Amino acid sequence: MSSENLKKTPLNAVHRELGGKMVDFGGWDMPVQYPAGVIEEHMATRTRAGLFDVSHMGEIWVEGPDAIPFVNSITTNDVTKLVDGQAHYSAFPNEEGGVVDDLLVYRFAEDRLLLVVNAGTTEKDWEWITSLKKDENVTLRNASADYCQIAIQGPKAVGILQKLTETELEPIKYYHFTEGKVDGVESIISRTGYTGEDGFEVYAAADKAEQLWNKMLETGASEGIQPCGLAARNTLRLESAMSLYGHELDDNISTLEANLGWITKLQKGEFVGREQIAALKENGVKRKLVGFEMKEPGIARDGFDIYVGDEKVGVVTSGSPAPFLKKNIGLGFVPPELANVGQEIRIDVRGKRLAAEVVPTPFYKREK
Amino acid sequence: MSNIPENLRYSKDHEWISVDGELAAIGITDYAQHSLGDVVYIDMPRVGDKFGAHEAFGSVESVKAVSEVFTPIGGEVVEVNDGLNDTPEKVNGDPYGDAWFIKIKMDNPLEADGMLSSVEYEEYLEASA
Numbered sequence: 001m002s003s004e005n006l007k008k009t010p011l012n013a014v015h016r017e018l019g020g021k022m023v024d025f026g027g028w029d030m031p032v033q034y035p036a037g038v039i040e041e042h043m044a045t046r047t048r049a050g051l052f053d054v055s056h057m058g059e060i061w062v063e064g065p066d067a068i069p070f071v072n073s074i075t076t077n078d079v080t081k082l083v084d085g086q087a088h089y090s091a092f093p094n095e096e097g098g099v100v101d102d103l104l105v106y107r108f109a110e111d112r113l114l115l116v117v118n119a120g121t122t123e124k125d126w127e128w129i130t131s132l133k134k135d136e137n138v139t140l141r142n143a144s145a146d147y148c149q150i151a152i153q154g155p156k157a158v159g160i161l162q163k164l165t166e167t168e169l170e171p172i173k174y175y176h177f178t179e180g181k182v183d184g185v186e187s188i189i190s191r192t193g194y195t196g197e198d199g200f201e202v203y204a205a206a207d208k209a210e211q212l213w214n215k216m217l218e219t220g221a222s223e224g225i226q227p228c229g230l231a232a233r234n235t236l237r238l239e240s241a242m243s244l245y246g247h248e249l250d251d252n253i254s255t256l257e258a259n260l261g262w263i264t265k266l267q268k269g270e271f272v273g274r275e276q277i278a279a280l281k282e283n284g285v286k287r288k289l290v291g292f293e294m295k296e297p298g299i300a301r302d303g304f305d306i307y308v309g310d311e312k313v314g315v316v317t318s319g320s321p322a323p324f325l326k327k328n329i330g331l332g333f334v335p336p337e338l339a340n341v342g343q344e345i346r347i348d349v350r351g352k353r354l355a356a357e358v359v360p361t362p363f364y365k366r367e368k
Numbered sequence: 369m370s371n372i373p374e375n376l377r378y379s380k381d382h383e384w385i386s387v388d389g390e391l392a393a394i395g396i397t398d399y400a401q402h403s404l405g406d407v408v409y410i411d412m413p414r415v416g417d418k419f420g421a422h423e424a425f426g427s428v429e430s431v432k433a434v435s436e437v438f439t440p441i442g443g444e445v446v447e448v449n450d451g452l453n454d455t456p457e458k459v460n461g462d463p464y465g466d467a468w469f470i471k472i473k474m475d476n477p478l479e480a481d482g483m484l485s486s487v488e489y490e491e492y493l494e495a496s497a
Binding site for chain 2: 021032033037038039042231235297298299301320321323328350
């Protein structure tokens with residue numbers, strides 16, 4: 001597909017000016033890396049600050065008196081536990097107990113929730129949730145095109161963003177948010193991210209994207225802020241063992257298999273797929289997501305087979321060099337009896353079965 | 369624009385060779401390293417391995433991708449650049465010179481004449497851009 005047919009974020013021209021290498025990512029024309037390269041982008045985020053355009057993510061508003069019960073009935077986490085100004089990670093289960101998408105749920109008010117979903121699945125999600133709406137008193141609004149979203153992540157991120165807003169950032173707790181002005185622009189300022197670092201995700205009107213991006217780059221220049229592409233976003237989330245939809249999660253994978261029992265609240269009451277998920281819990285999962293580290297030179301990649309002895313026991317869902325840890329790591333599914341830390345496995349790297357070992361996740365955890 | 373030294377020969381798979389008598393050093397071109405991004409690992413053959421022309425002799429991995437590397441001409445591996453194990457990033461710094469992958473003893477040194485000159489390789493890159 002040529003780039004003319006691809007969807008573009010409001011920062012498309014900026015990425016090109018910065019020398020971003022543009023690729024087709026789920027129908028979006030996005031920078032996979034900038035001239036600095038993925039290793040430098042990754043390290044900048046771990047040690048200083050990284051700036052990410054995540055405007056391709058989808059935003060869906062759910063408004064009305066039944067907002068909480070409706071979203072609670074279509075997601076795995078317990079929405080009744082959220083307070084105003086709080087967000088949580090969740091998933092849309094399907095009727096079979098697989099996952100339609102993973103998402104963030106933001107509670108602005110009892111009758112006003114924002115769902116932030118993956119870019120490539122926004123339309124699928126929209127069709128799915130509108131099909132589930134029956135006579136609940138809620139209005140659904142796909143506002144994806146109205147917003148830009150810029151993530152500023154890393155140990156210097158809070159300090160840089162603080163220079164651009166009168167909103168006090170330090171008191172905002174992890175997975176909480178507030179509405180405020182950033183460089184004079186009305187924004188949602190959310191202490192969330194997909195890198196394993198401290199930082200914020202800032203949502204604002206799409207036509208303010210260039211102003212905010214350029215201002216953050218300019219303000220962070222003295223701190224060594226670095227624009228980061230999708231490749232670094234992927235290696236950062238993988239070191240932190242965060243799931244990527246289409247890899248660790250999909251229509252045929254349950255949250256229980258993907259170590260997301262902590263967002264699967266079977267006790268909260270009826271929701272889509274609850275019975276199937278409860279049955280899976282009762283009977284035990286047949287496969288479990290594990291983290292592994294290569295013990296021989298070689299890099300596991302998505303889709304490679306996992307062996308124990310001569311038997312194929314599973315498959316790699318994400319594999320990559322880990323630039324900060326300087327190891328080759330991966331995530332993959334194996335039977336639960338082979339999912340213990342220390343389990344020796346082999347990864348079939350183009351015909352060579354190379355030694356690897358199941359290790360604790362996350363691979364990387366920042367020092368607080 | 370890609371750096372394409374005049375004294376080397378090129379393949380359409382983006383390898384270069386440097387001929388010295390019956391020996392040829394093989395590496396990847398500036399265009400190839402640029403397409404791959406940060407090189408982090410190279411899977412090398414062993415000394416004594418024999419390859420026909422256009423056969424995959426190893427692979428080069430960047431953070432994001434893996435790509436096979438081919439022998440533009442047939443021969444036997446006589447030396448492997450083990451130094452690249454510790455410093456694969458040299459391939460991004462200067463893919464020519466020190467960042468050769470292997471040296472082979474060519475089965476038929478005349479095969480090298482059939483490879484692209486720097487001018488032809490440059491034209492090939494422009495045509496496929």
